[in-house]
Amino acid sequence: MPVDPTSYRPDPRYLDLGVEGFADPVAPADFPERVLRFRNQRWAERVGLGALSPGEWLEHFARFAPLPHNLPEPLALRYHGHQFQAYNPQIGDGRGFLYAQLREPAVGGGPGRLLDLGTKGSGRTPHSRDGDGRLTLKGAVREILATEMLEALGVPTSKTFSVIETGEKLQRHDEPSPTRSAVLVRLSWSHIRFGTFQRHAFEKRTDRIGALVEHCLATYYPEVDVGDDAPLALFRALRPRMAELGARWMAAGFVHGVLNTDNMCVTGESFDYGPWRFLPRFDPTFTAAYFDQGGLYAYGRQIQTLGWNLARLAEALHPASPSAPWQETLEAFQGEAERALARAFLGRFGLEEADPETNASTTGAIFGFLTARRELPFQQLFHDWYGGELSAARAAESPYAALYEGRDYQAFRDALAKHTPKASVAATLASLPFQRARPVDVLIGEVEELWSRIDEVDDWSPLEWKVEDIRRLGAALRQPSGHTWPSSHVVDS
Ligand code: AMP
Ligand code: MG
Numbered sequence: 001m002p003v004d005p006t007s008y009r010p011d012p013r014y015l016d017l018g019v020e021g022f023a024d025p026v027a028p029a030d031f032p033e034r035v036l037r038f039r040n041q042r043w044a045e046r047v048g049l050g051a052l053s054p055g056e057w058l059e060h061f062a063r064f065a066p067l068p069h070n071l072p073e074p075l076a077l078r079y080h081g082h083q084f085q086a087y088n089p090q091i092g093d094g095r096g097f098l099y100a101q102l103r104e105p106a107v108g109g110g111p112g113r114l115l116d117l118g119t120k121g122s123g124r125t126p127h128s129r130d131g132d133g134r135l136t137l138k139g140a141v142r143e144i145l146a147t148e149m150l151e152a153l154g155v156p157t158s159k160t161f162s163v164i165e166t167g168e169k170l171q172r173h174d175e176p177s178p179t180r181s182a183v184l185v186r187l188s189w190s191h192i193r194f195g196t197f198q199r200h201a202f203e204k205r206t207d208r209i210g211a212l213v214e215h216c217l218a219t220y221y222p223e224v225d226v227g228d229d230a231p232l233a234l235f236r237a238l239r240p241r242m243a244e245l246g247a248r249w250m251a252a253g254f255v256h257g258v259l260n261t262d263n264m265c266v267t268g269e270s271f272d273y274g275p276w277r278f279l280p281r282f283d284p285t286f287t288a289a290y291f292d293q294g295g296l297y298a299y300g301r302q303i304q305t306l307g308w309n310l311a312r313l314a315e316a317l318h319p320a321s322p323s324a325p326w327q328e329t330l331e332a333f334q335g336e337a338e339r340a341l342a343r344a345f346l347g348r349f350g351l352e353e354a355d356p357e358t359n360a361s362t363t364g365a366i367f368g369f370l371t372a373r374r375e376l377p378f379q380q381l382f383h384d385w386y387g388g389e390l391s392a393a394r395a396a397e398s399p400y401a402a403l404y405e406g407r408d409y410q411a412f413r414d415a416l417a418k419h420t421p422k423a424s425v426a427a428t429l430a431s432l433p434f435q436r437a438r439p440v441d442v443l444i445g446e447v448e449e450l451w452s453r454i455d456e457v458d459d460w461s462p463l464e465w466k467v468e469d470i471r472r473l474g475a476a477l478r479q480p481s482g483h484t485w486p487s488s489h490v491v492d493s
Contacts (some may be wrong), residue, residue: 008048029123034169081262241268
């Protein structure tokens with residue numbers, strides 16, 4: 001089998017936990033059809049699977065024949081979680097499983113991150129309850145778009161690795177039905193969730209919490225000095241990553257939509273995309289999910305929600321370390337998130353950070369301007385103003401030039417002028433996505449149009465062009481000192 005022996009590095013570490021208690025071996029569904037719709041060749045090459053033939057790809061990512069030296073059978077992972085703040089002990093991998101684990105090429109001499117290939121829509125499991133274990137093709141297309149755009153904007157996210165249409169007709173409340181089916185494979189930096197810890201706390205299995213903590217520290221935080229309190233060390237290492245994640249969602253204008261604790265990953269990577277949206281315009285109350293009528297997971301509440309979720313994780317870890325200063329440790333999150341927010345927004349303008357006070361006041365000026373100019377499409381602001389000193393010329397050419405006037409605008413400009421443009425800005429501005437009047441964006445209207453082309457005439461080319469366009473934006477922004485995840489947690493390919 002043509003895996004690349006130098007870059008395919010199987011490492012099924014989940015087995016170290018002992019499957020008992022942590023997962024259930026399952027069989028994939030036997031689908032009536034298998035038609036490849038999306039193959040993430042960039043990431044396939046990176047993990048040594050780029051040379052698979054089309055037939056082999058289907059064999060592995062629709063039939064789930066084991067990969068060499070990897071998990072012998074799929075594992076539906078066990079977890080619980082708070083869903084819209086209510087604890088649900090009946091969930092778990094109900095339509096997905098862990099299929100394989102492999103290492104990314106090493107960055108800076110380390111072993112390389114351990115990545116999971118996990119599924120969505122691969123069939124029923126012991127956790128399916130009344131669900132059919134399936135994913136709609138539209139859901140898969142939406143996940144492609146969310147992951148590609150987030151990756152381009154430098155948000156640490158799972159990657160959509162493969163989408164295969166499976167020829168079933170599904171009934172759904174939130175899509176015209178019957179609707180087409182698919183199986184999606186995602187490449188992500190762990191599938192261990194806050195809800196995984198919560199499940200073992202619920203079952204009063206402190207031994208399993210301890211084992212899981214050790215596993216996560218060794219596997220996902222090898223750089224951390226554990227000291228004498230492993231649960232606390234894990235929490236302290238994860239907390240700034242969650243702050244960074246929330247800040248980057250905000251700066252990307254992204255609304256995840258379902259910030260339940262079973263959708264929070266122990267590495268701080270964003271994953272599991274259902275009713276997500278990108279902001280059309282700046283609006284803290286903007287809500288993605290139609291079923292989130294109270295606006296619990298609205299754009300402007302996401303950081304606060306990550307803090308709430310961290311508190312639930314601390315509760316789950318508490319039995320494994322009852323005397324640790326959990327409250328104090330949690331309180332540090334807010335300050336971390338504010339600093340991360342300044343960094344993330346400055347990054348989107350291509351600007352260097354200054355001292356903390358200046359950074360904080362710049363964030364204030366940015367939010368002030370965004371609030372005063374709510375008519376402005378959210379992505380347009382960064383598109384027009386990318387690069388500090390260069391911005392005046394670009395703003396004059398913008399279709400929204402008239403909005404860049406007046407006192408709020410002046411305060412905003414003055415604030416940005418206190419920061420040095422990153423060295424890479426000129427190269428970015430010269431790149432193709434920045435030569436247009438309109439930014440690359442992934443708003444709901446376009447998502448629906450892309451889906452209609454697929455659904456009505458099976459035309460996949462607009463989606464393919466869109467992905468190419470998003471990737472060009474990502475390449476343009478990924479100049480040296482651009483939007484990279486710090487140190488070893490690089491998300492770029
Ligand atoms: P999600 O909203 O996708 O994060 O899913 C929440 C929970 O519901 C998870 O335990 C899923 O496995 C489960 N679930 C969602 N959709 C289905 C389905 N169609 N069949 C079985 N389980 C599902
Ligand atoms: Mg989920």
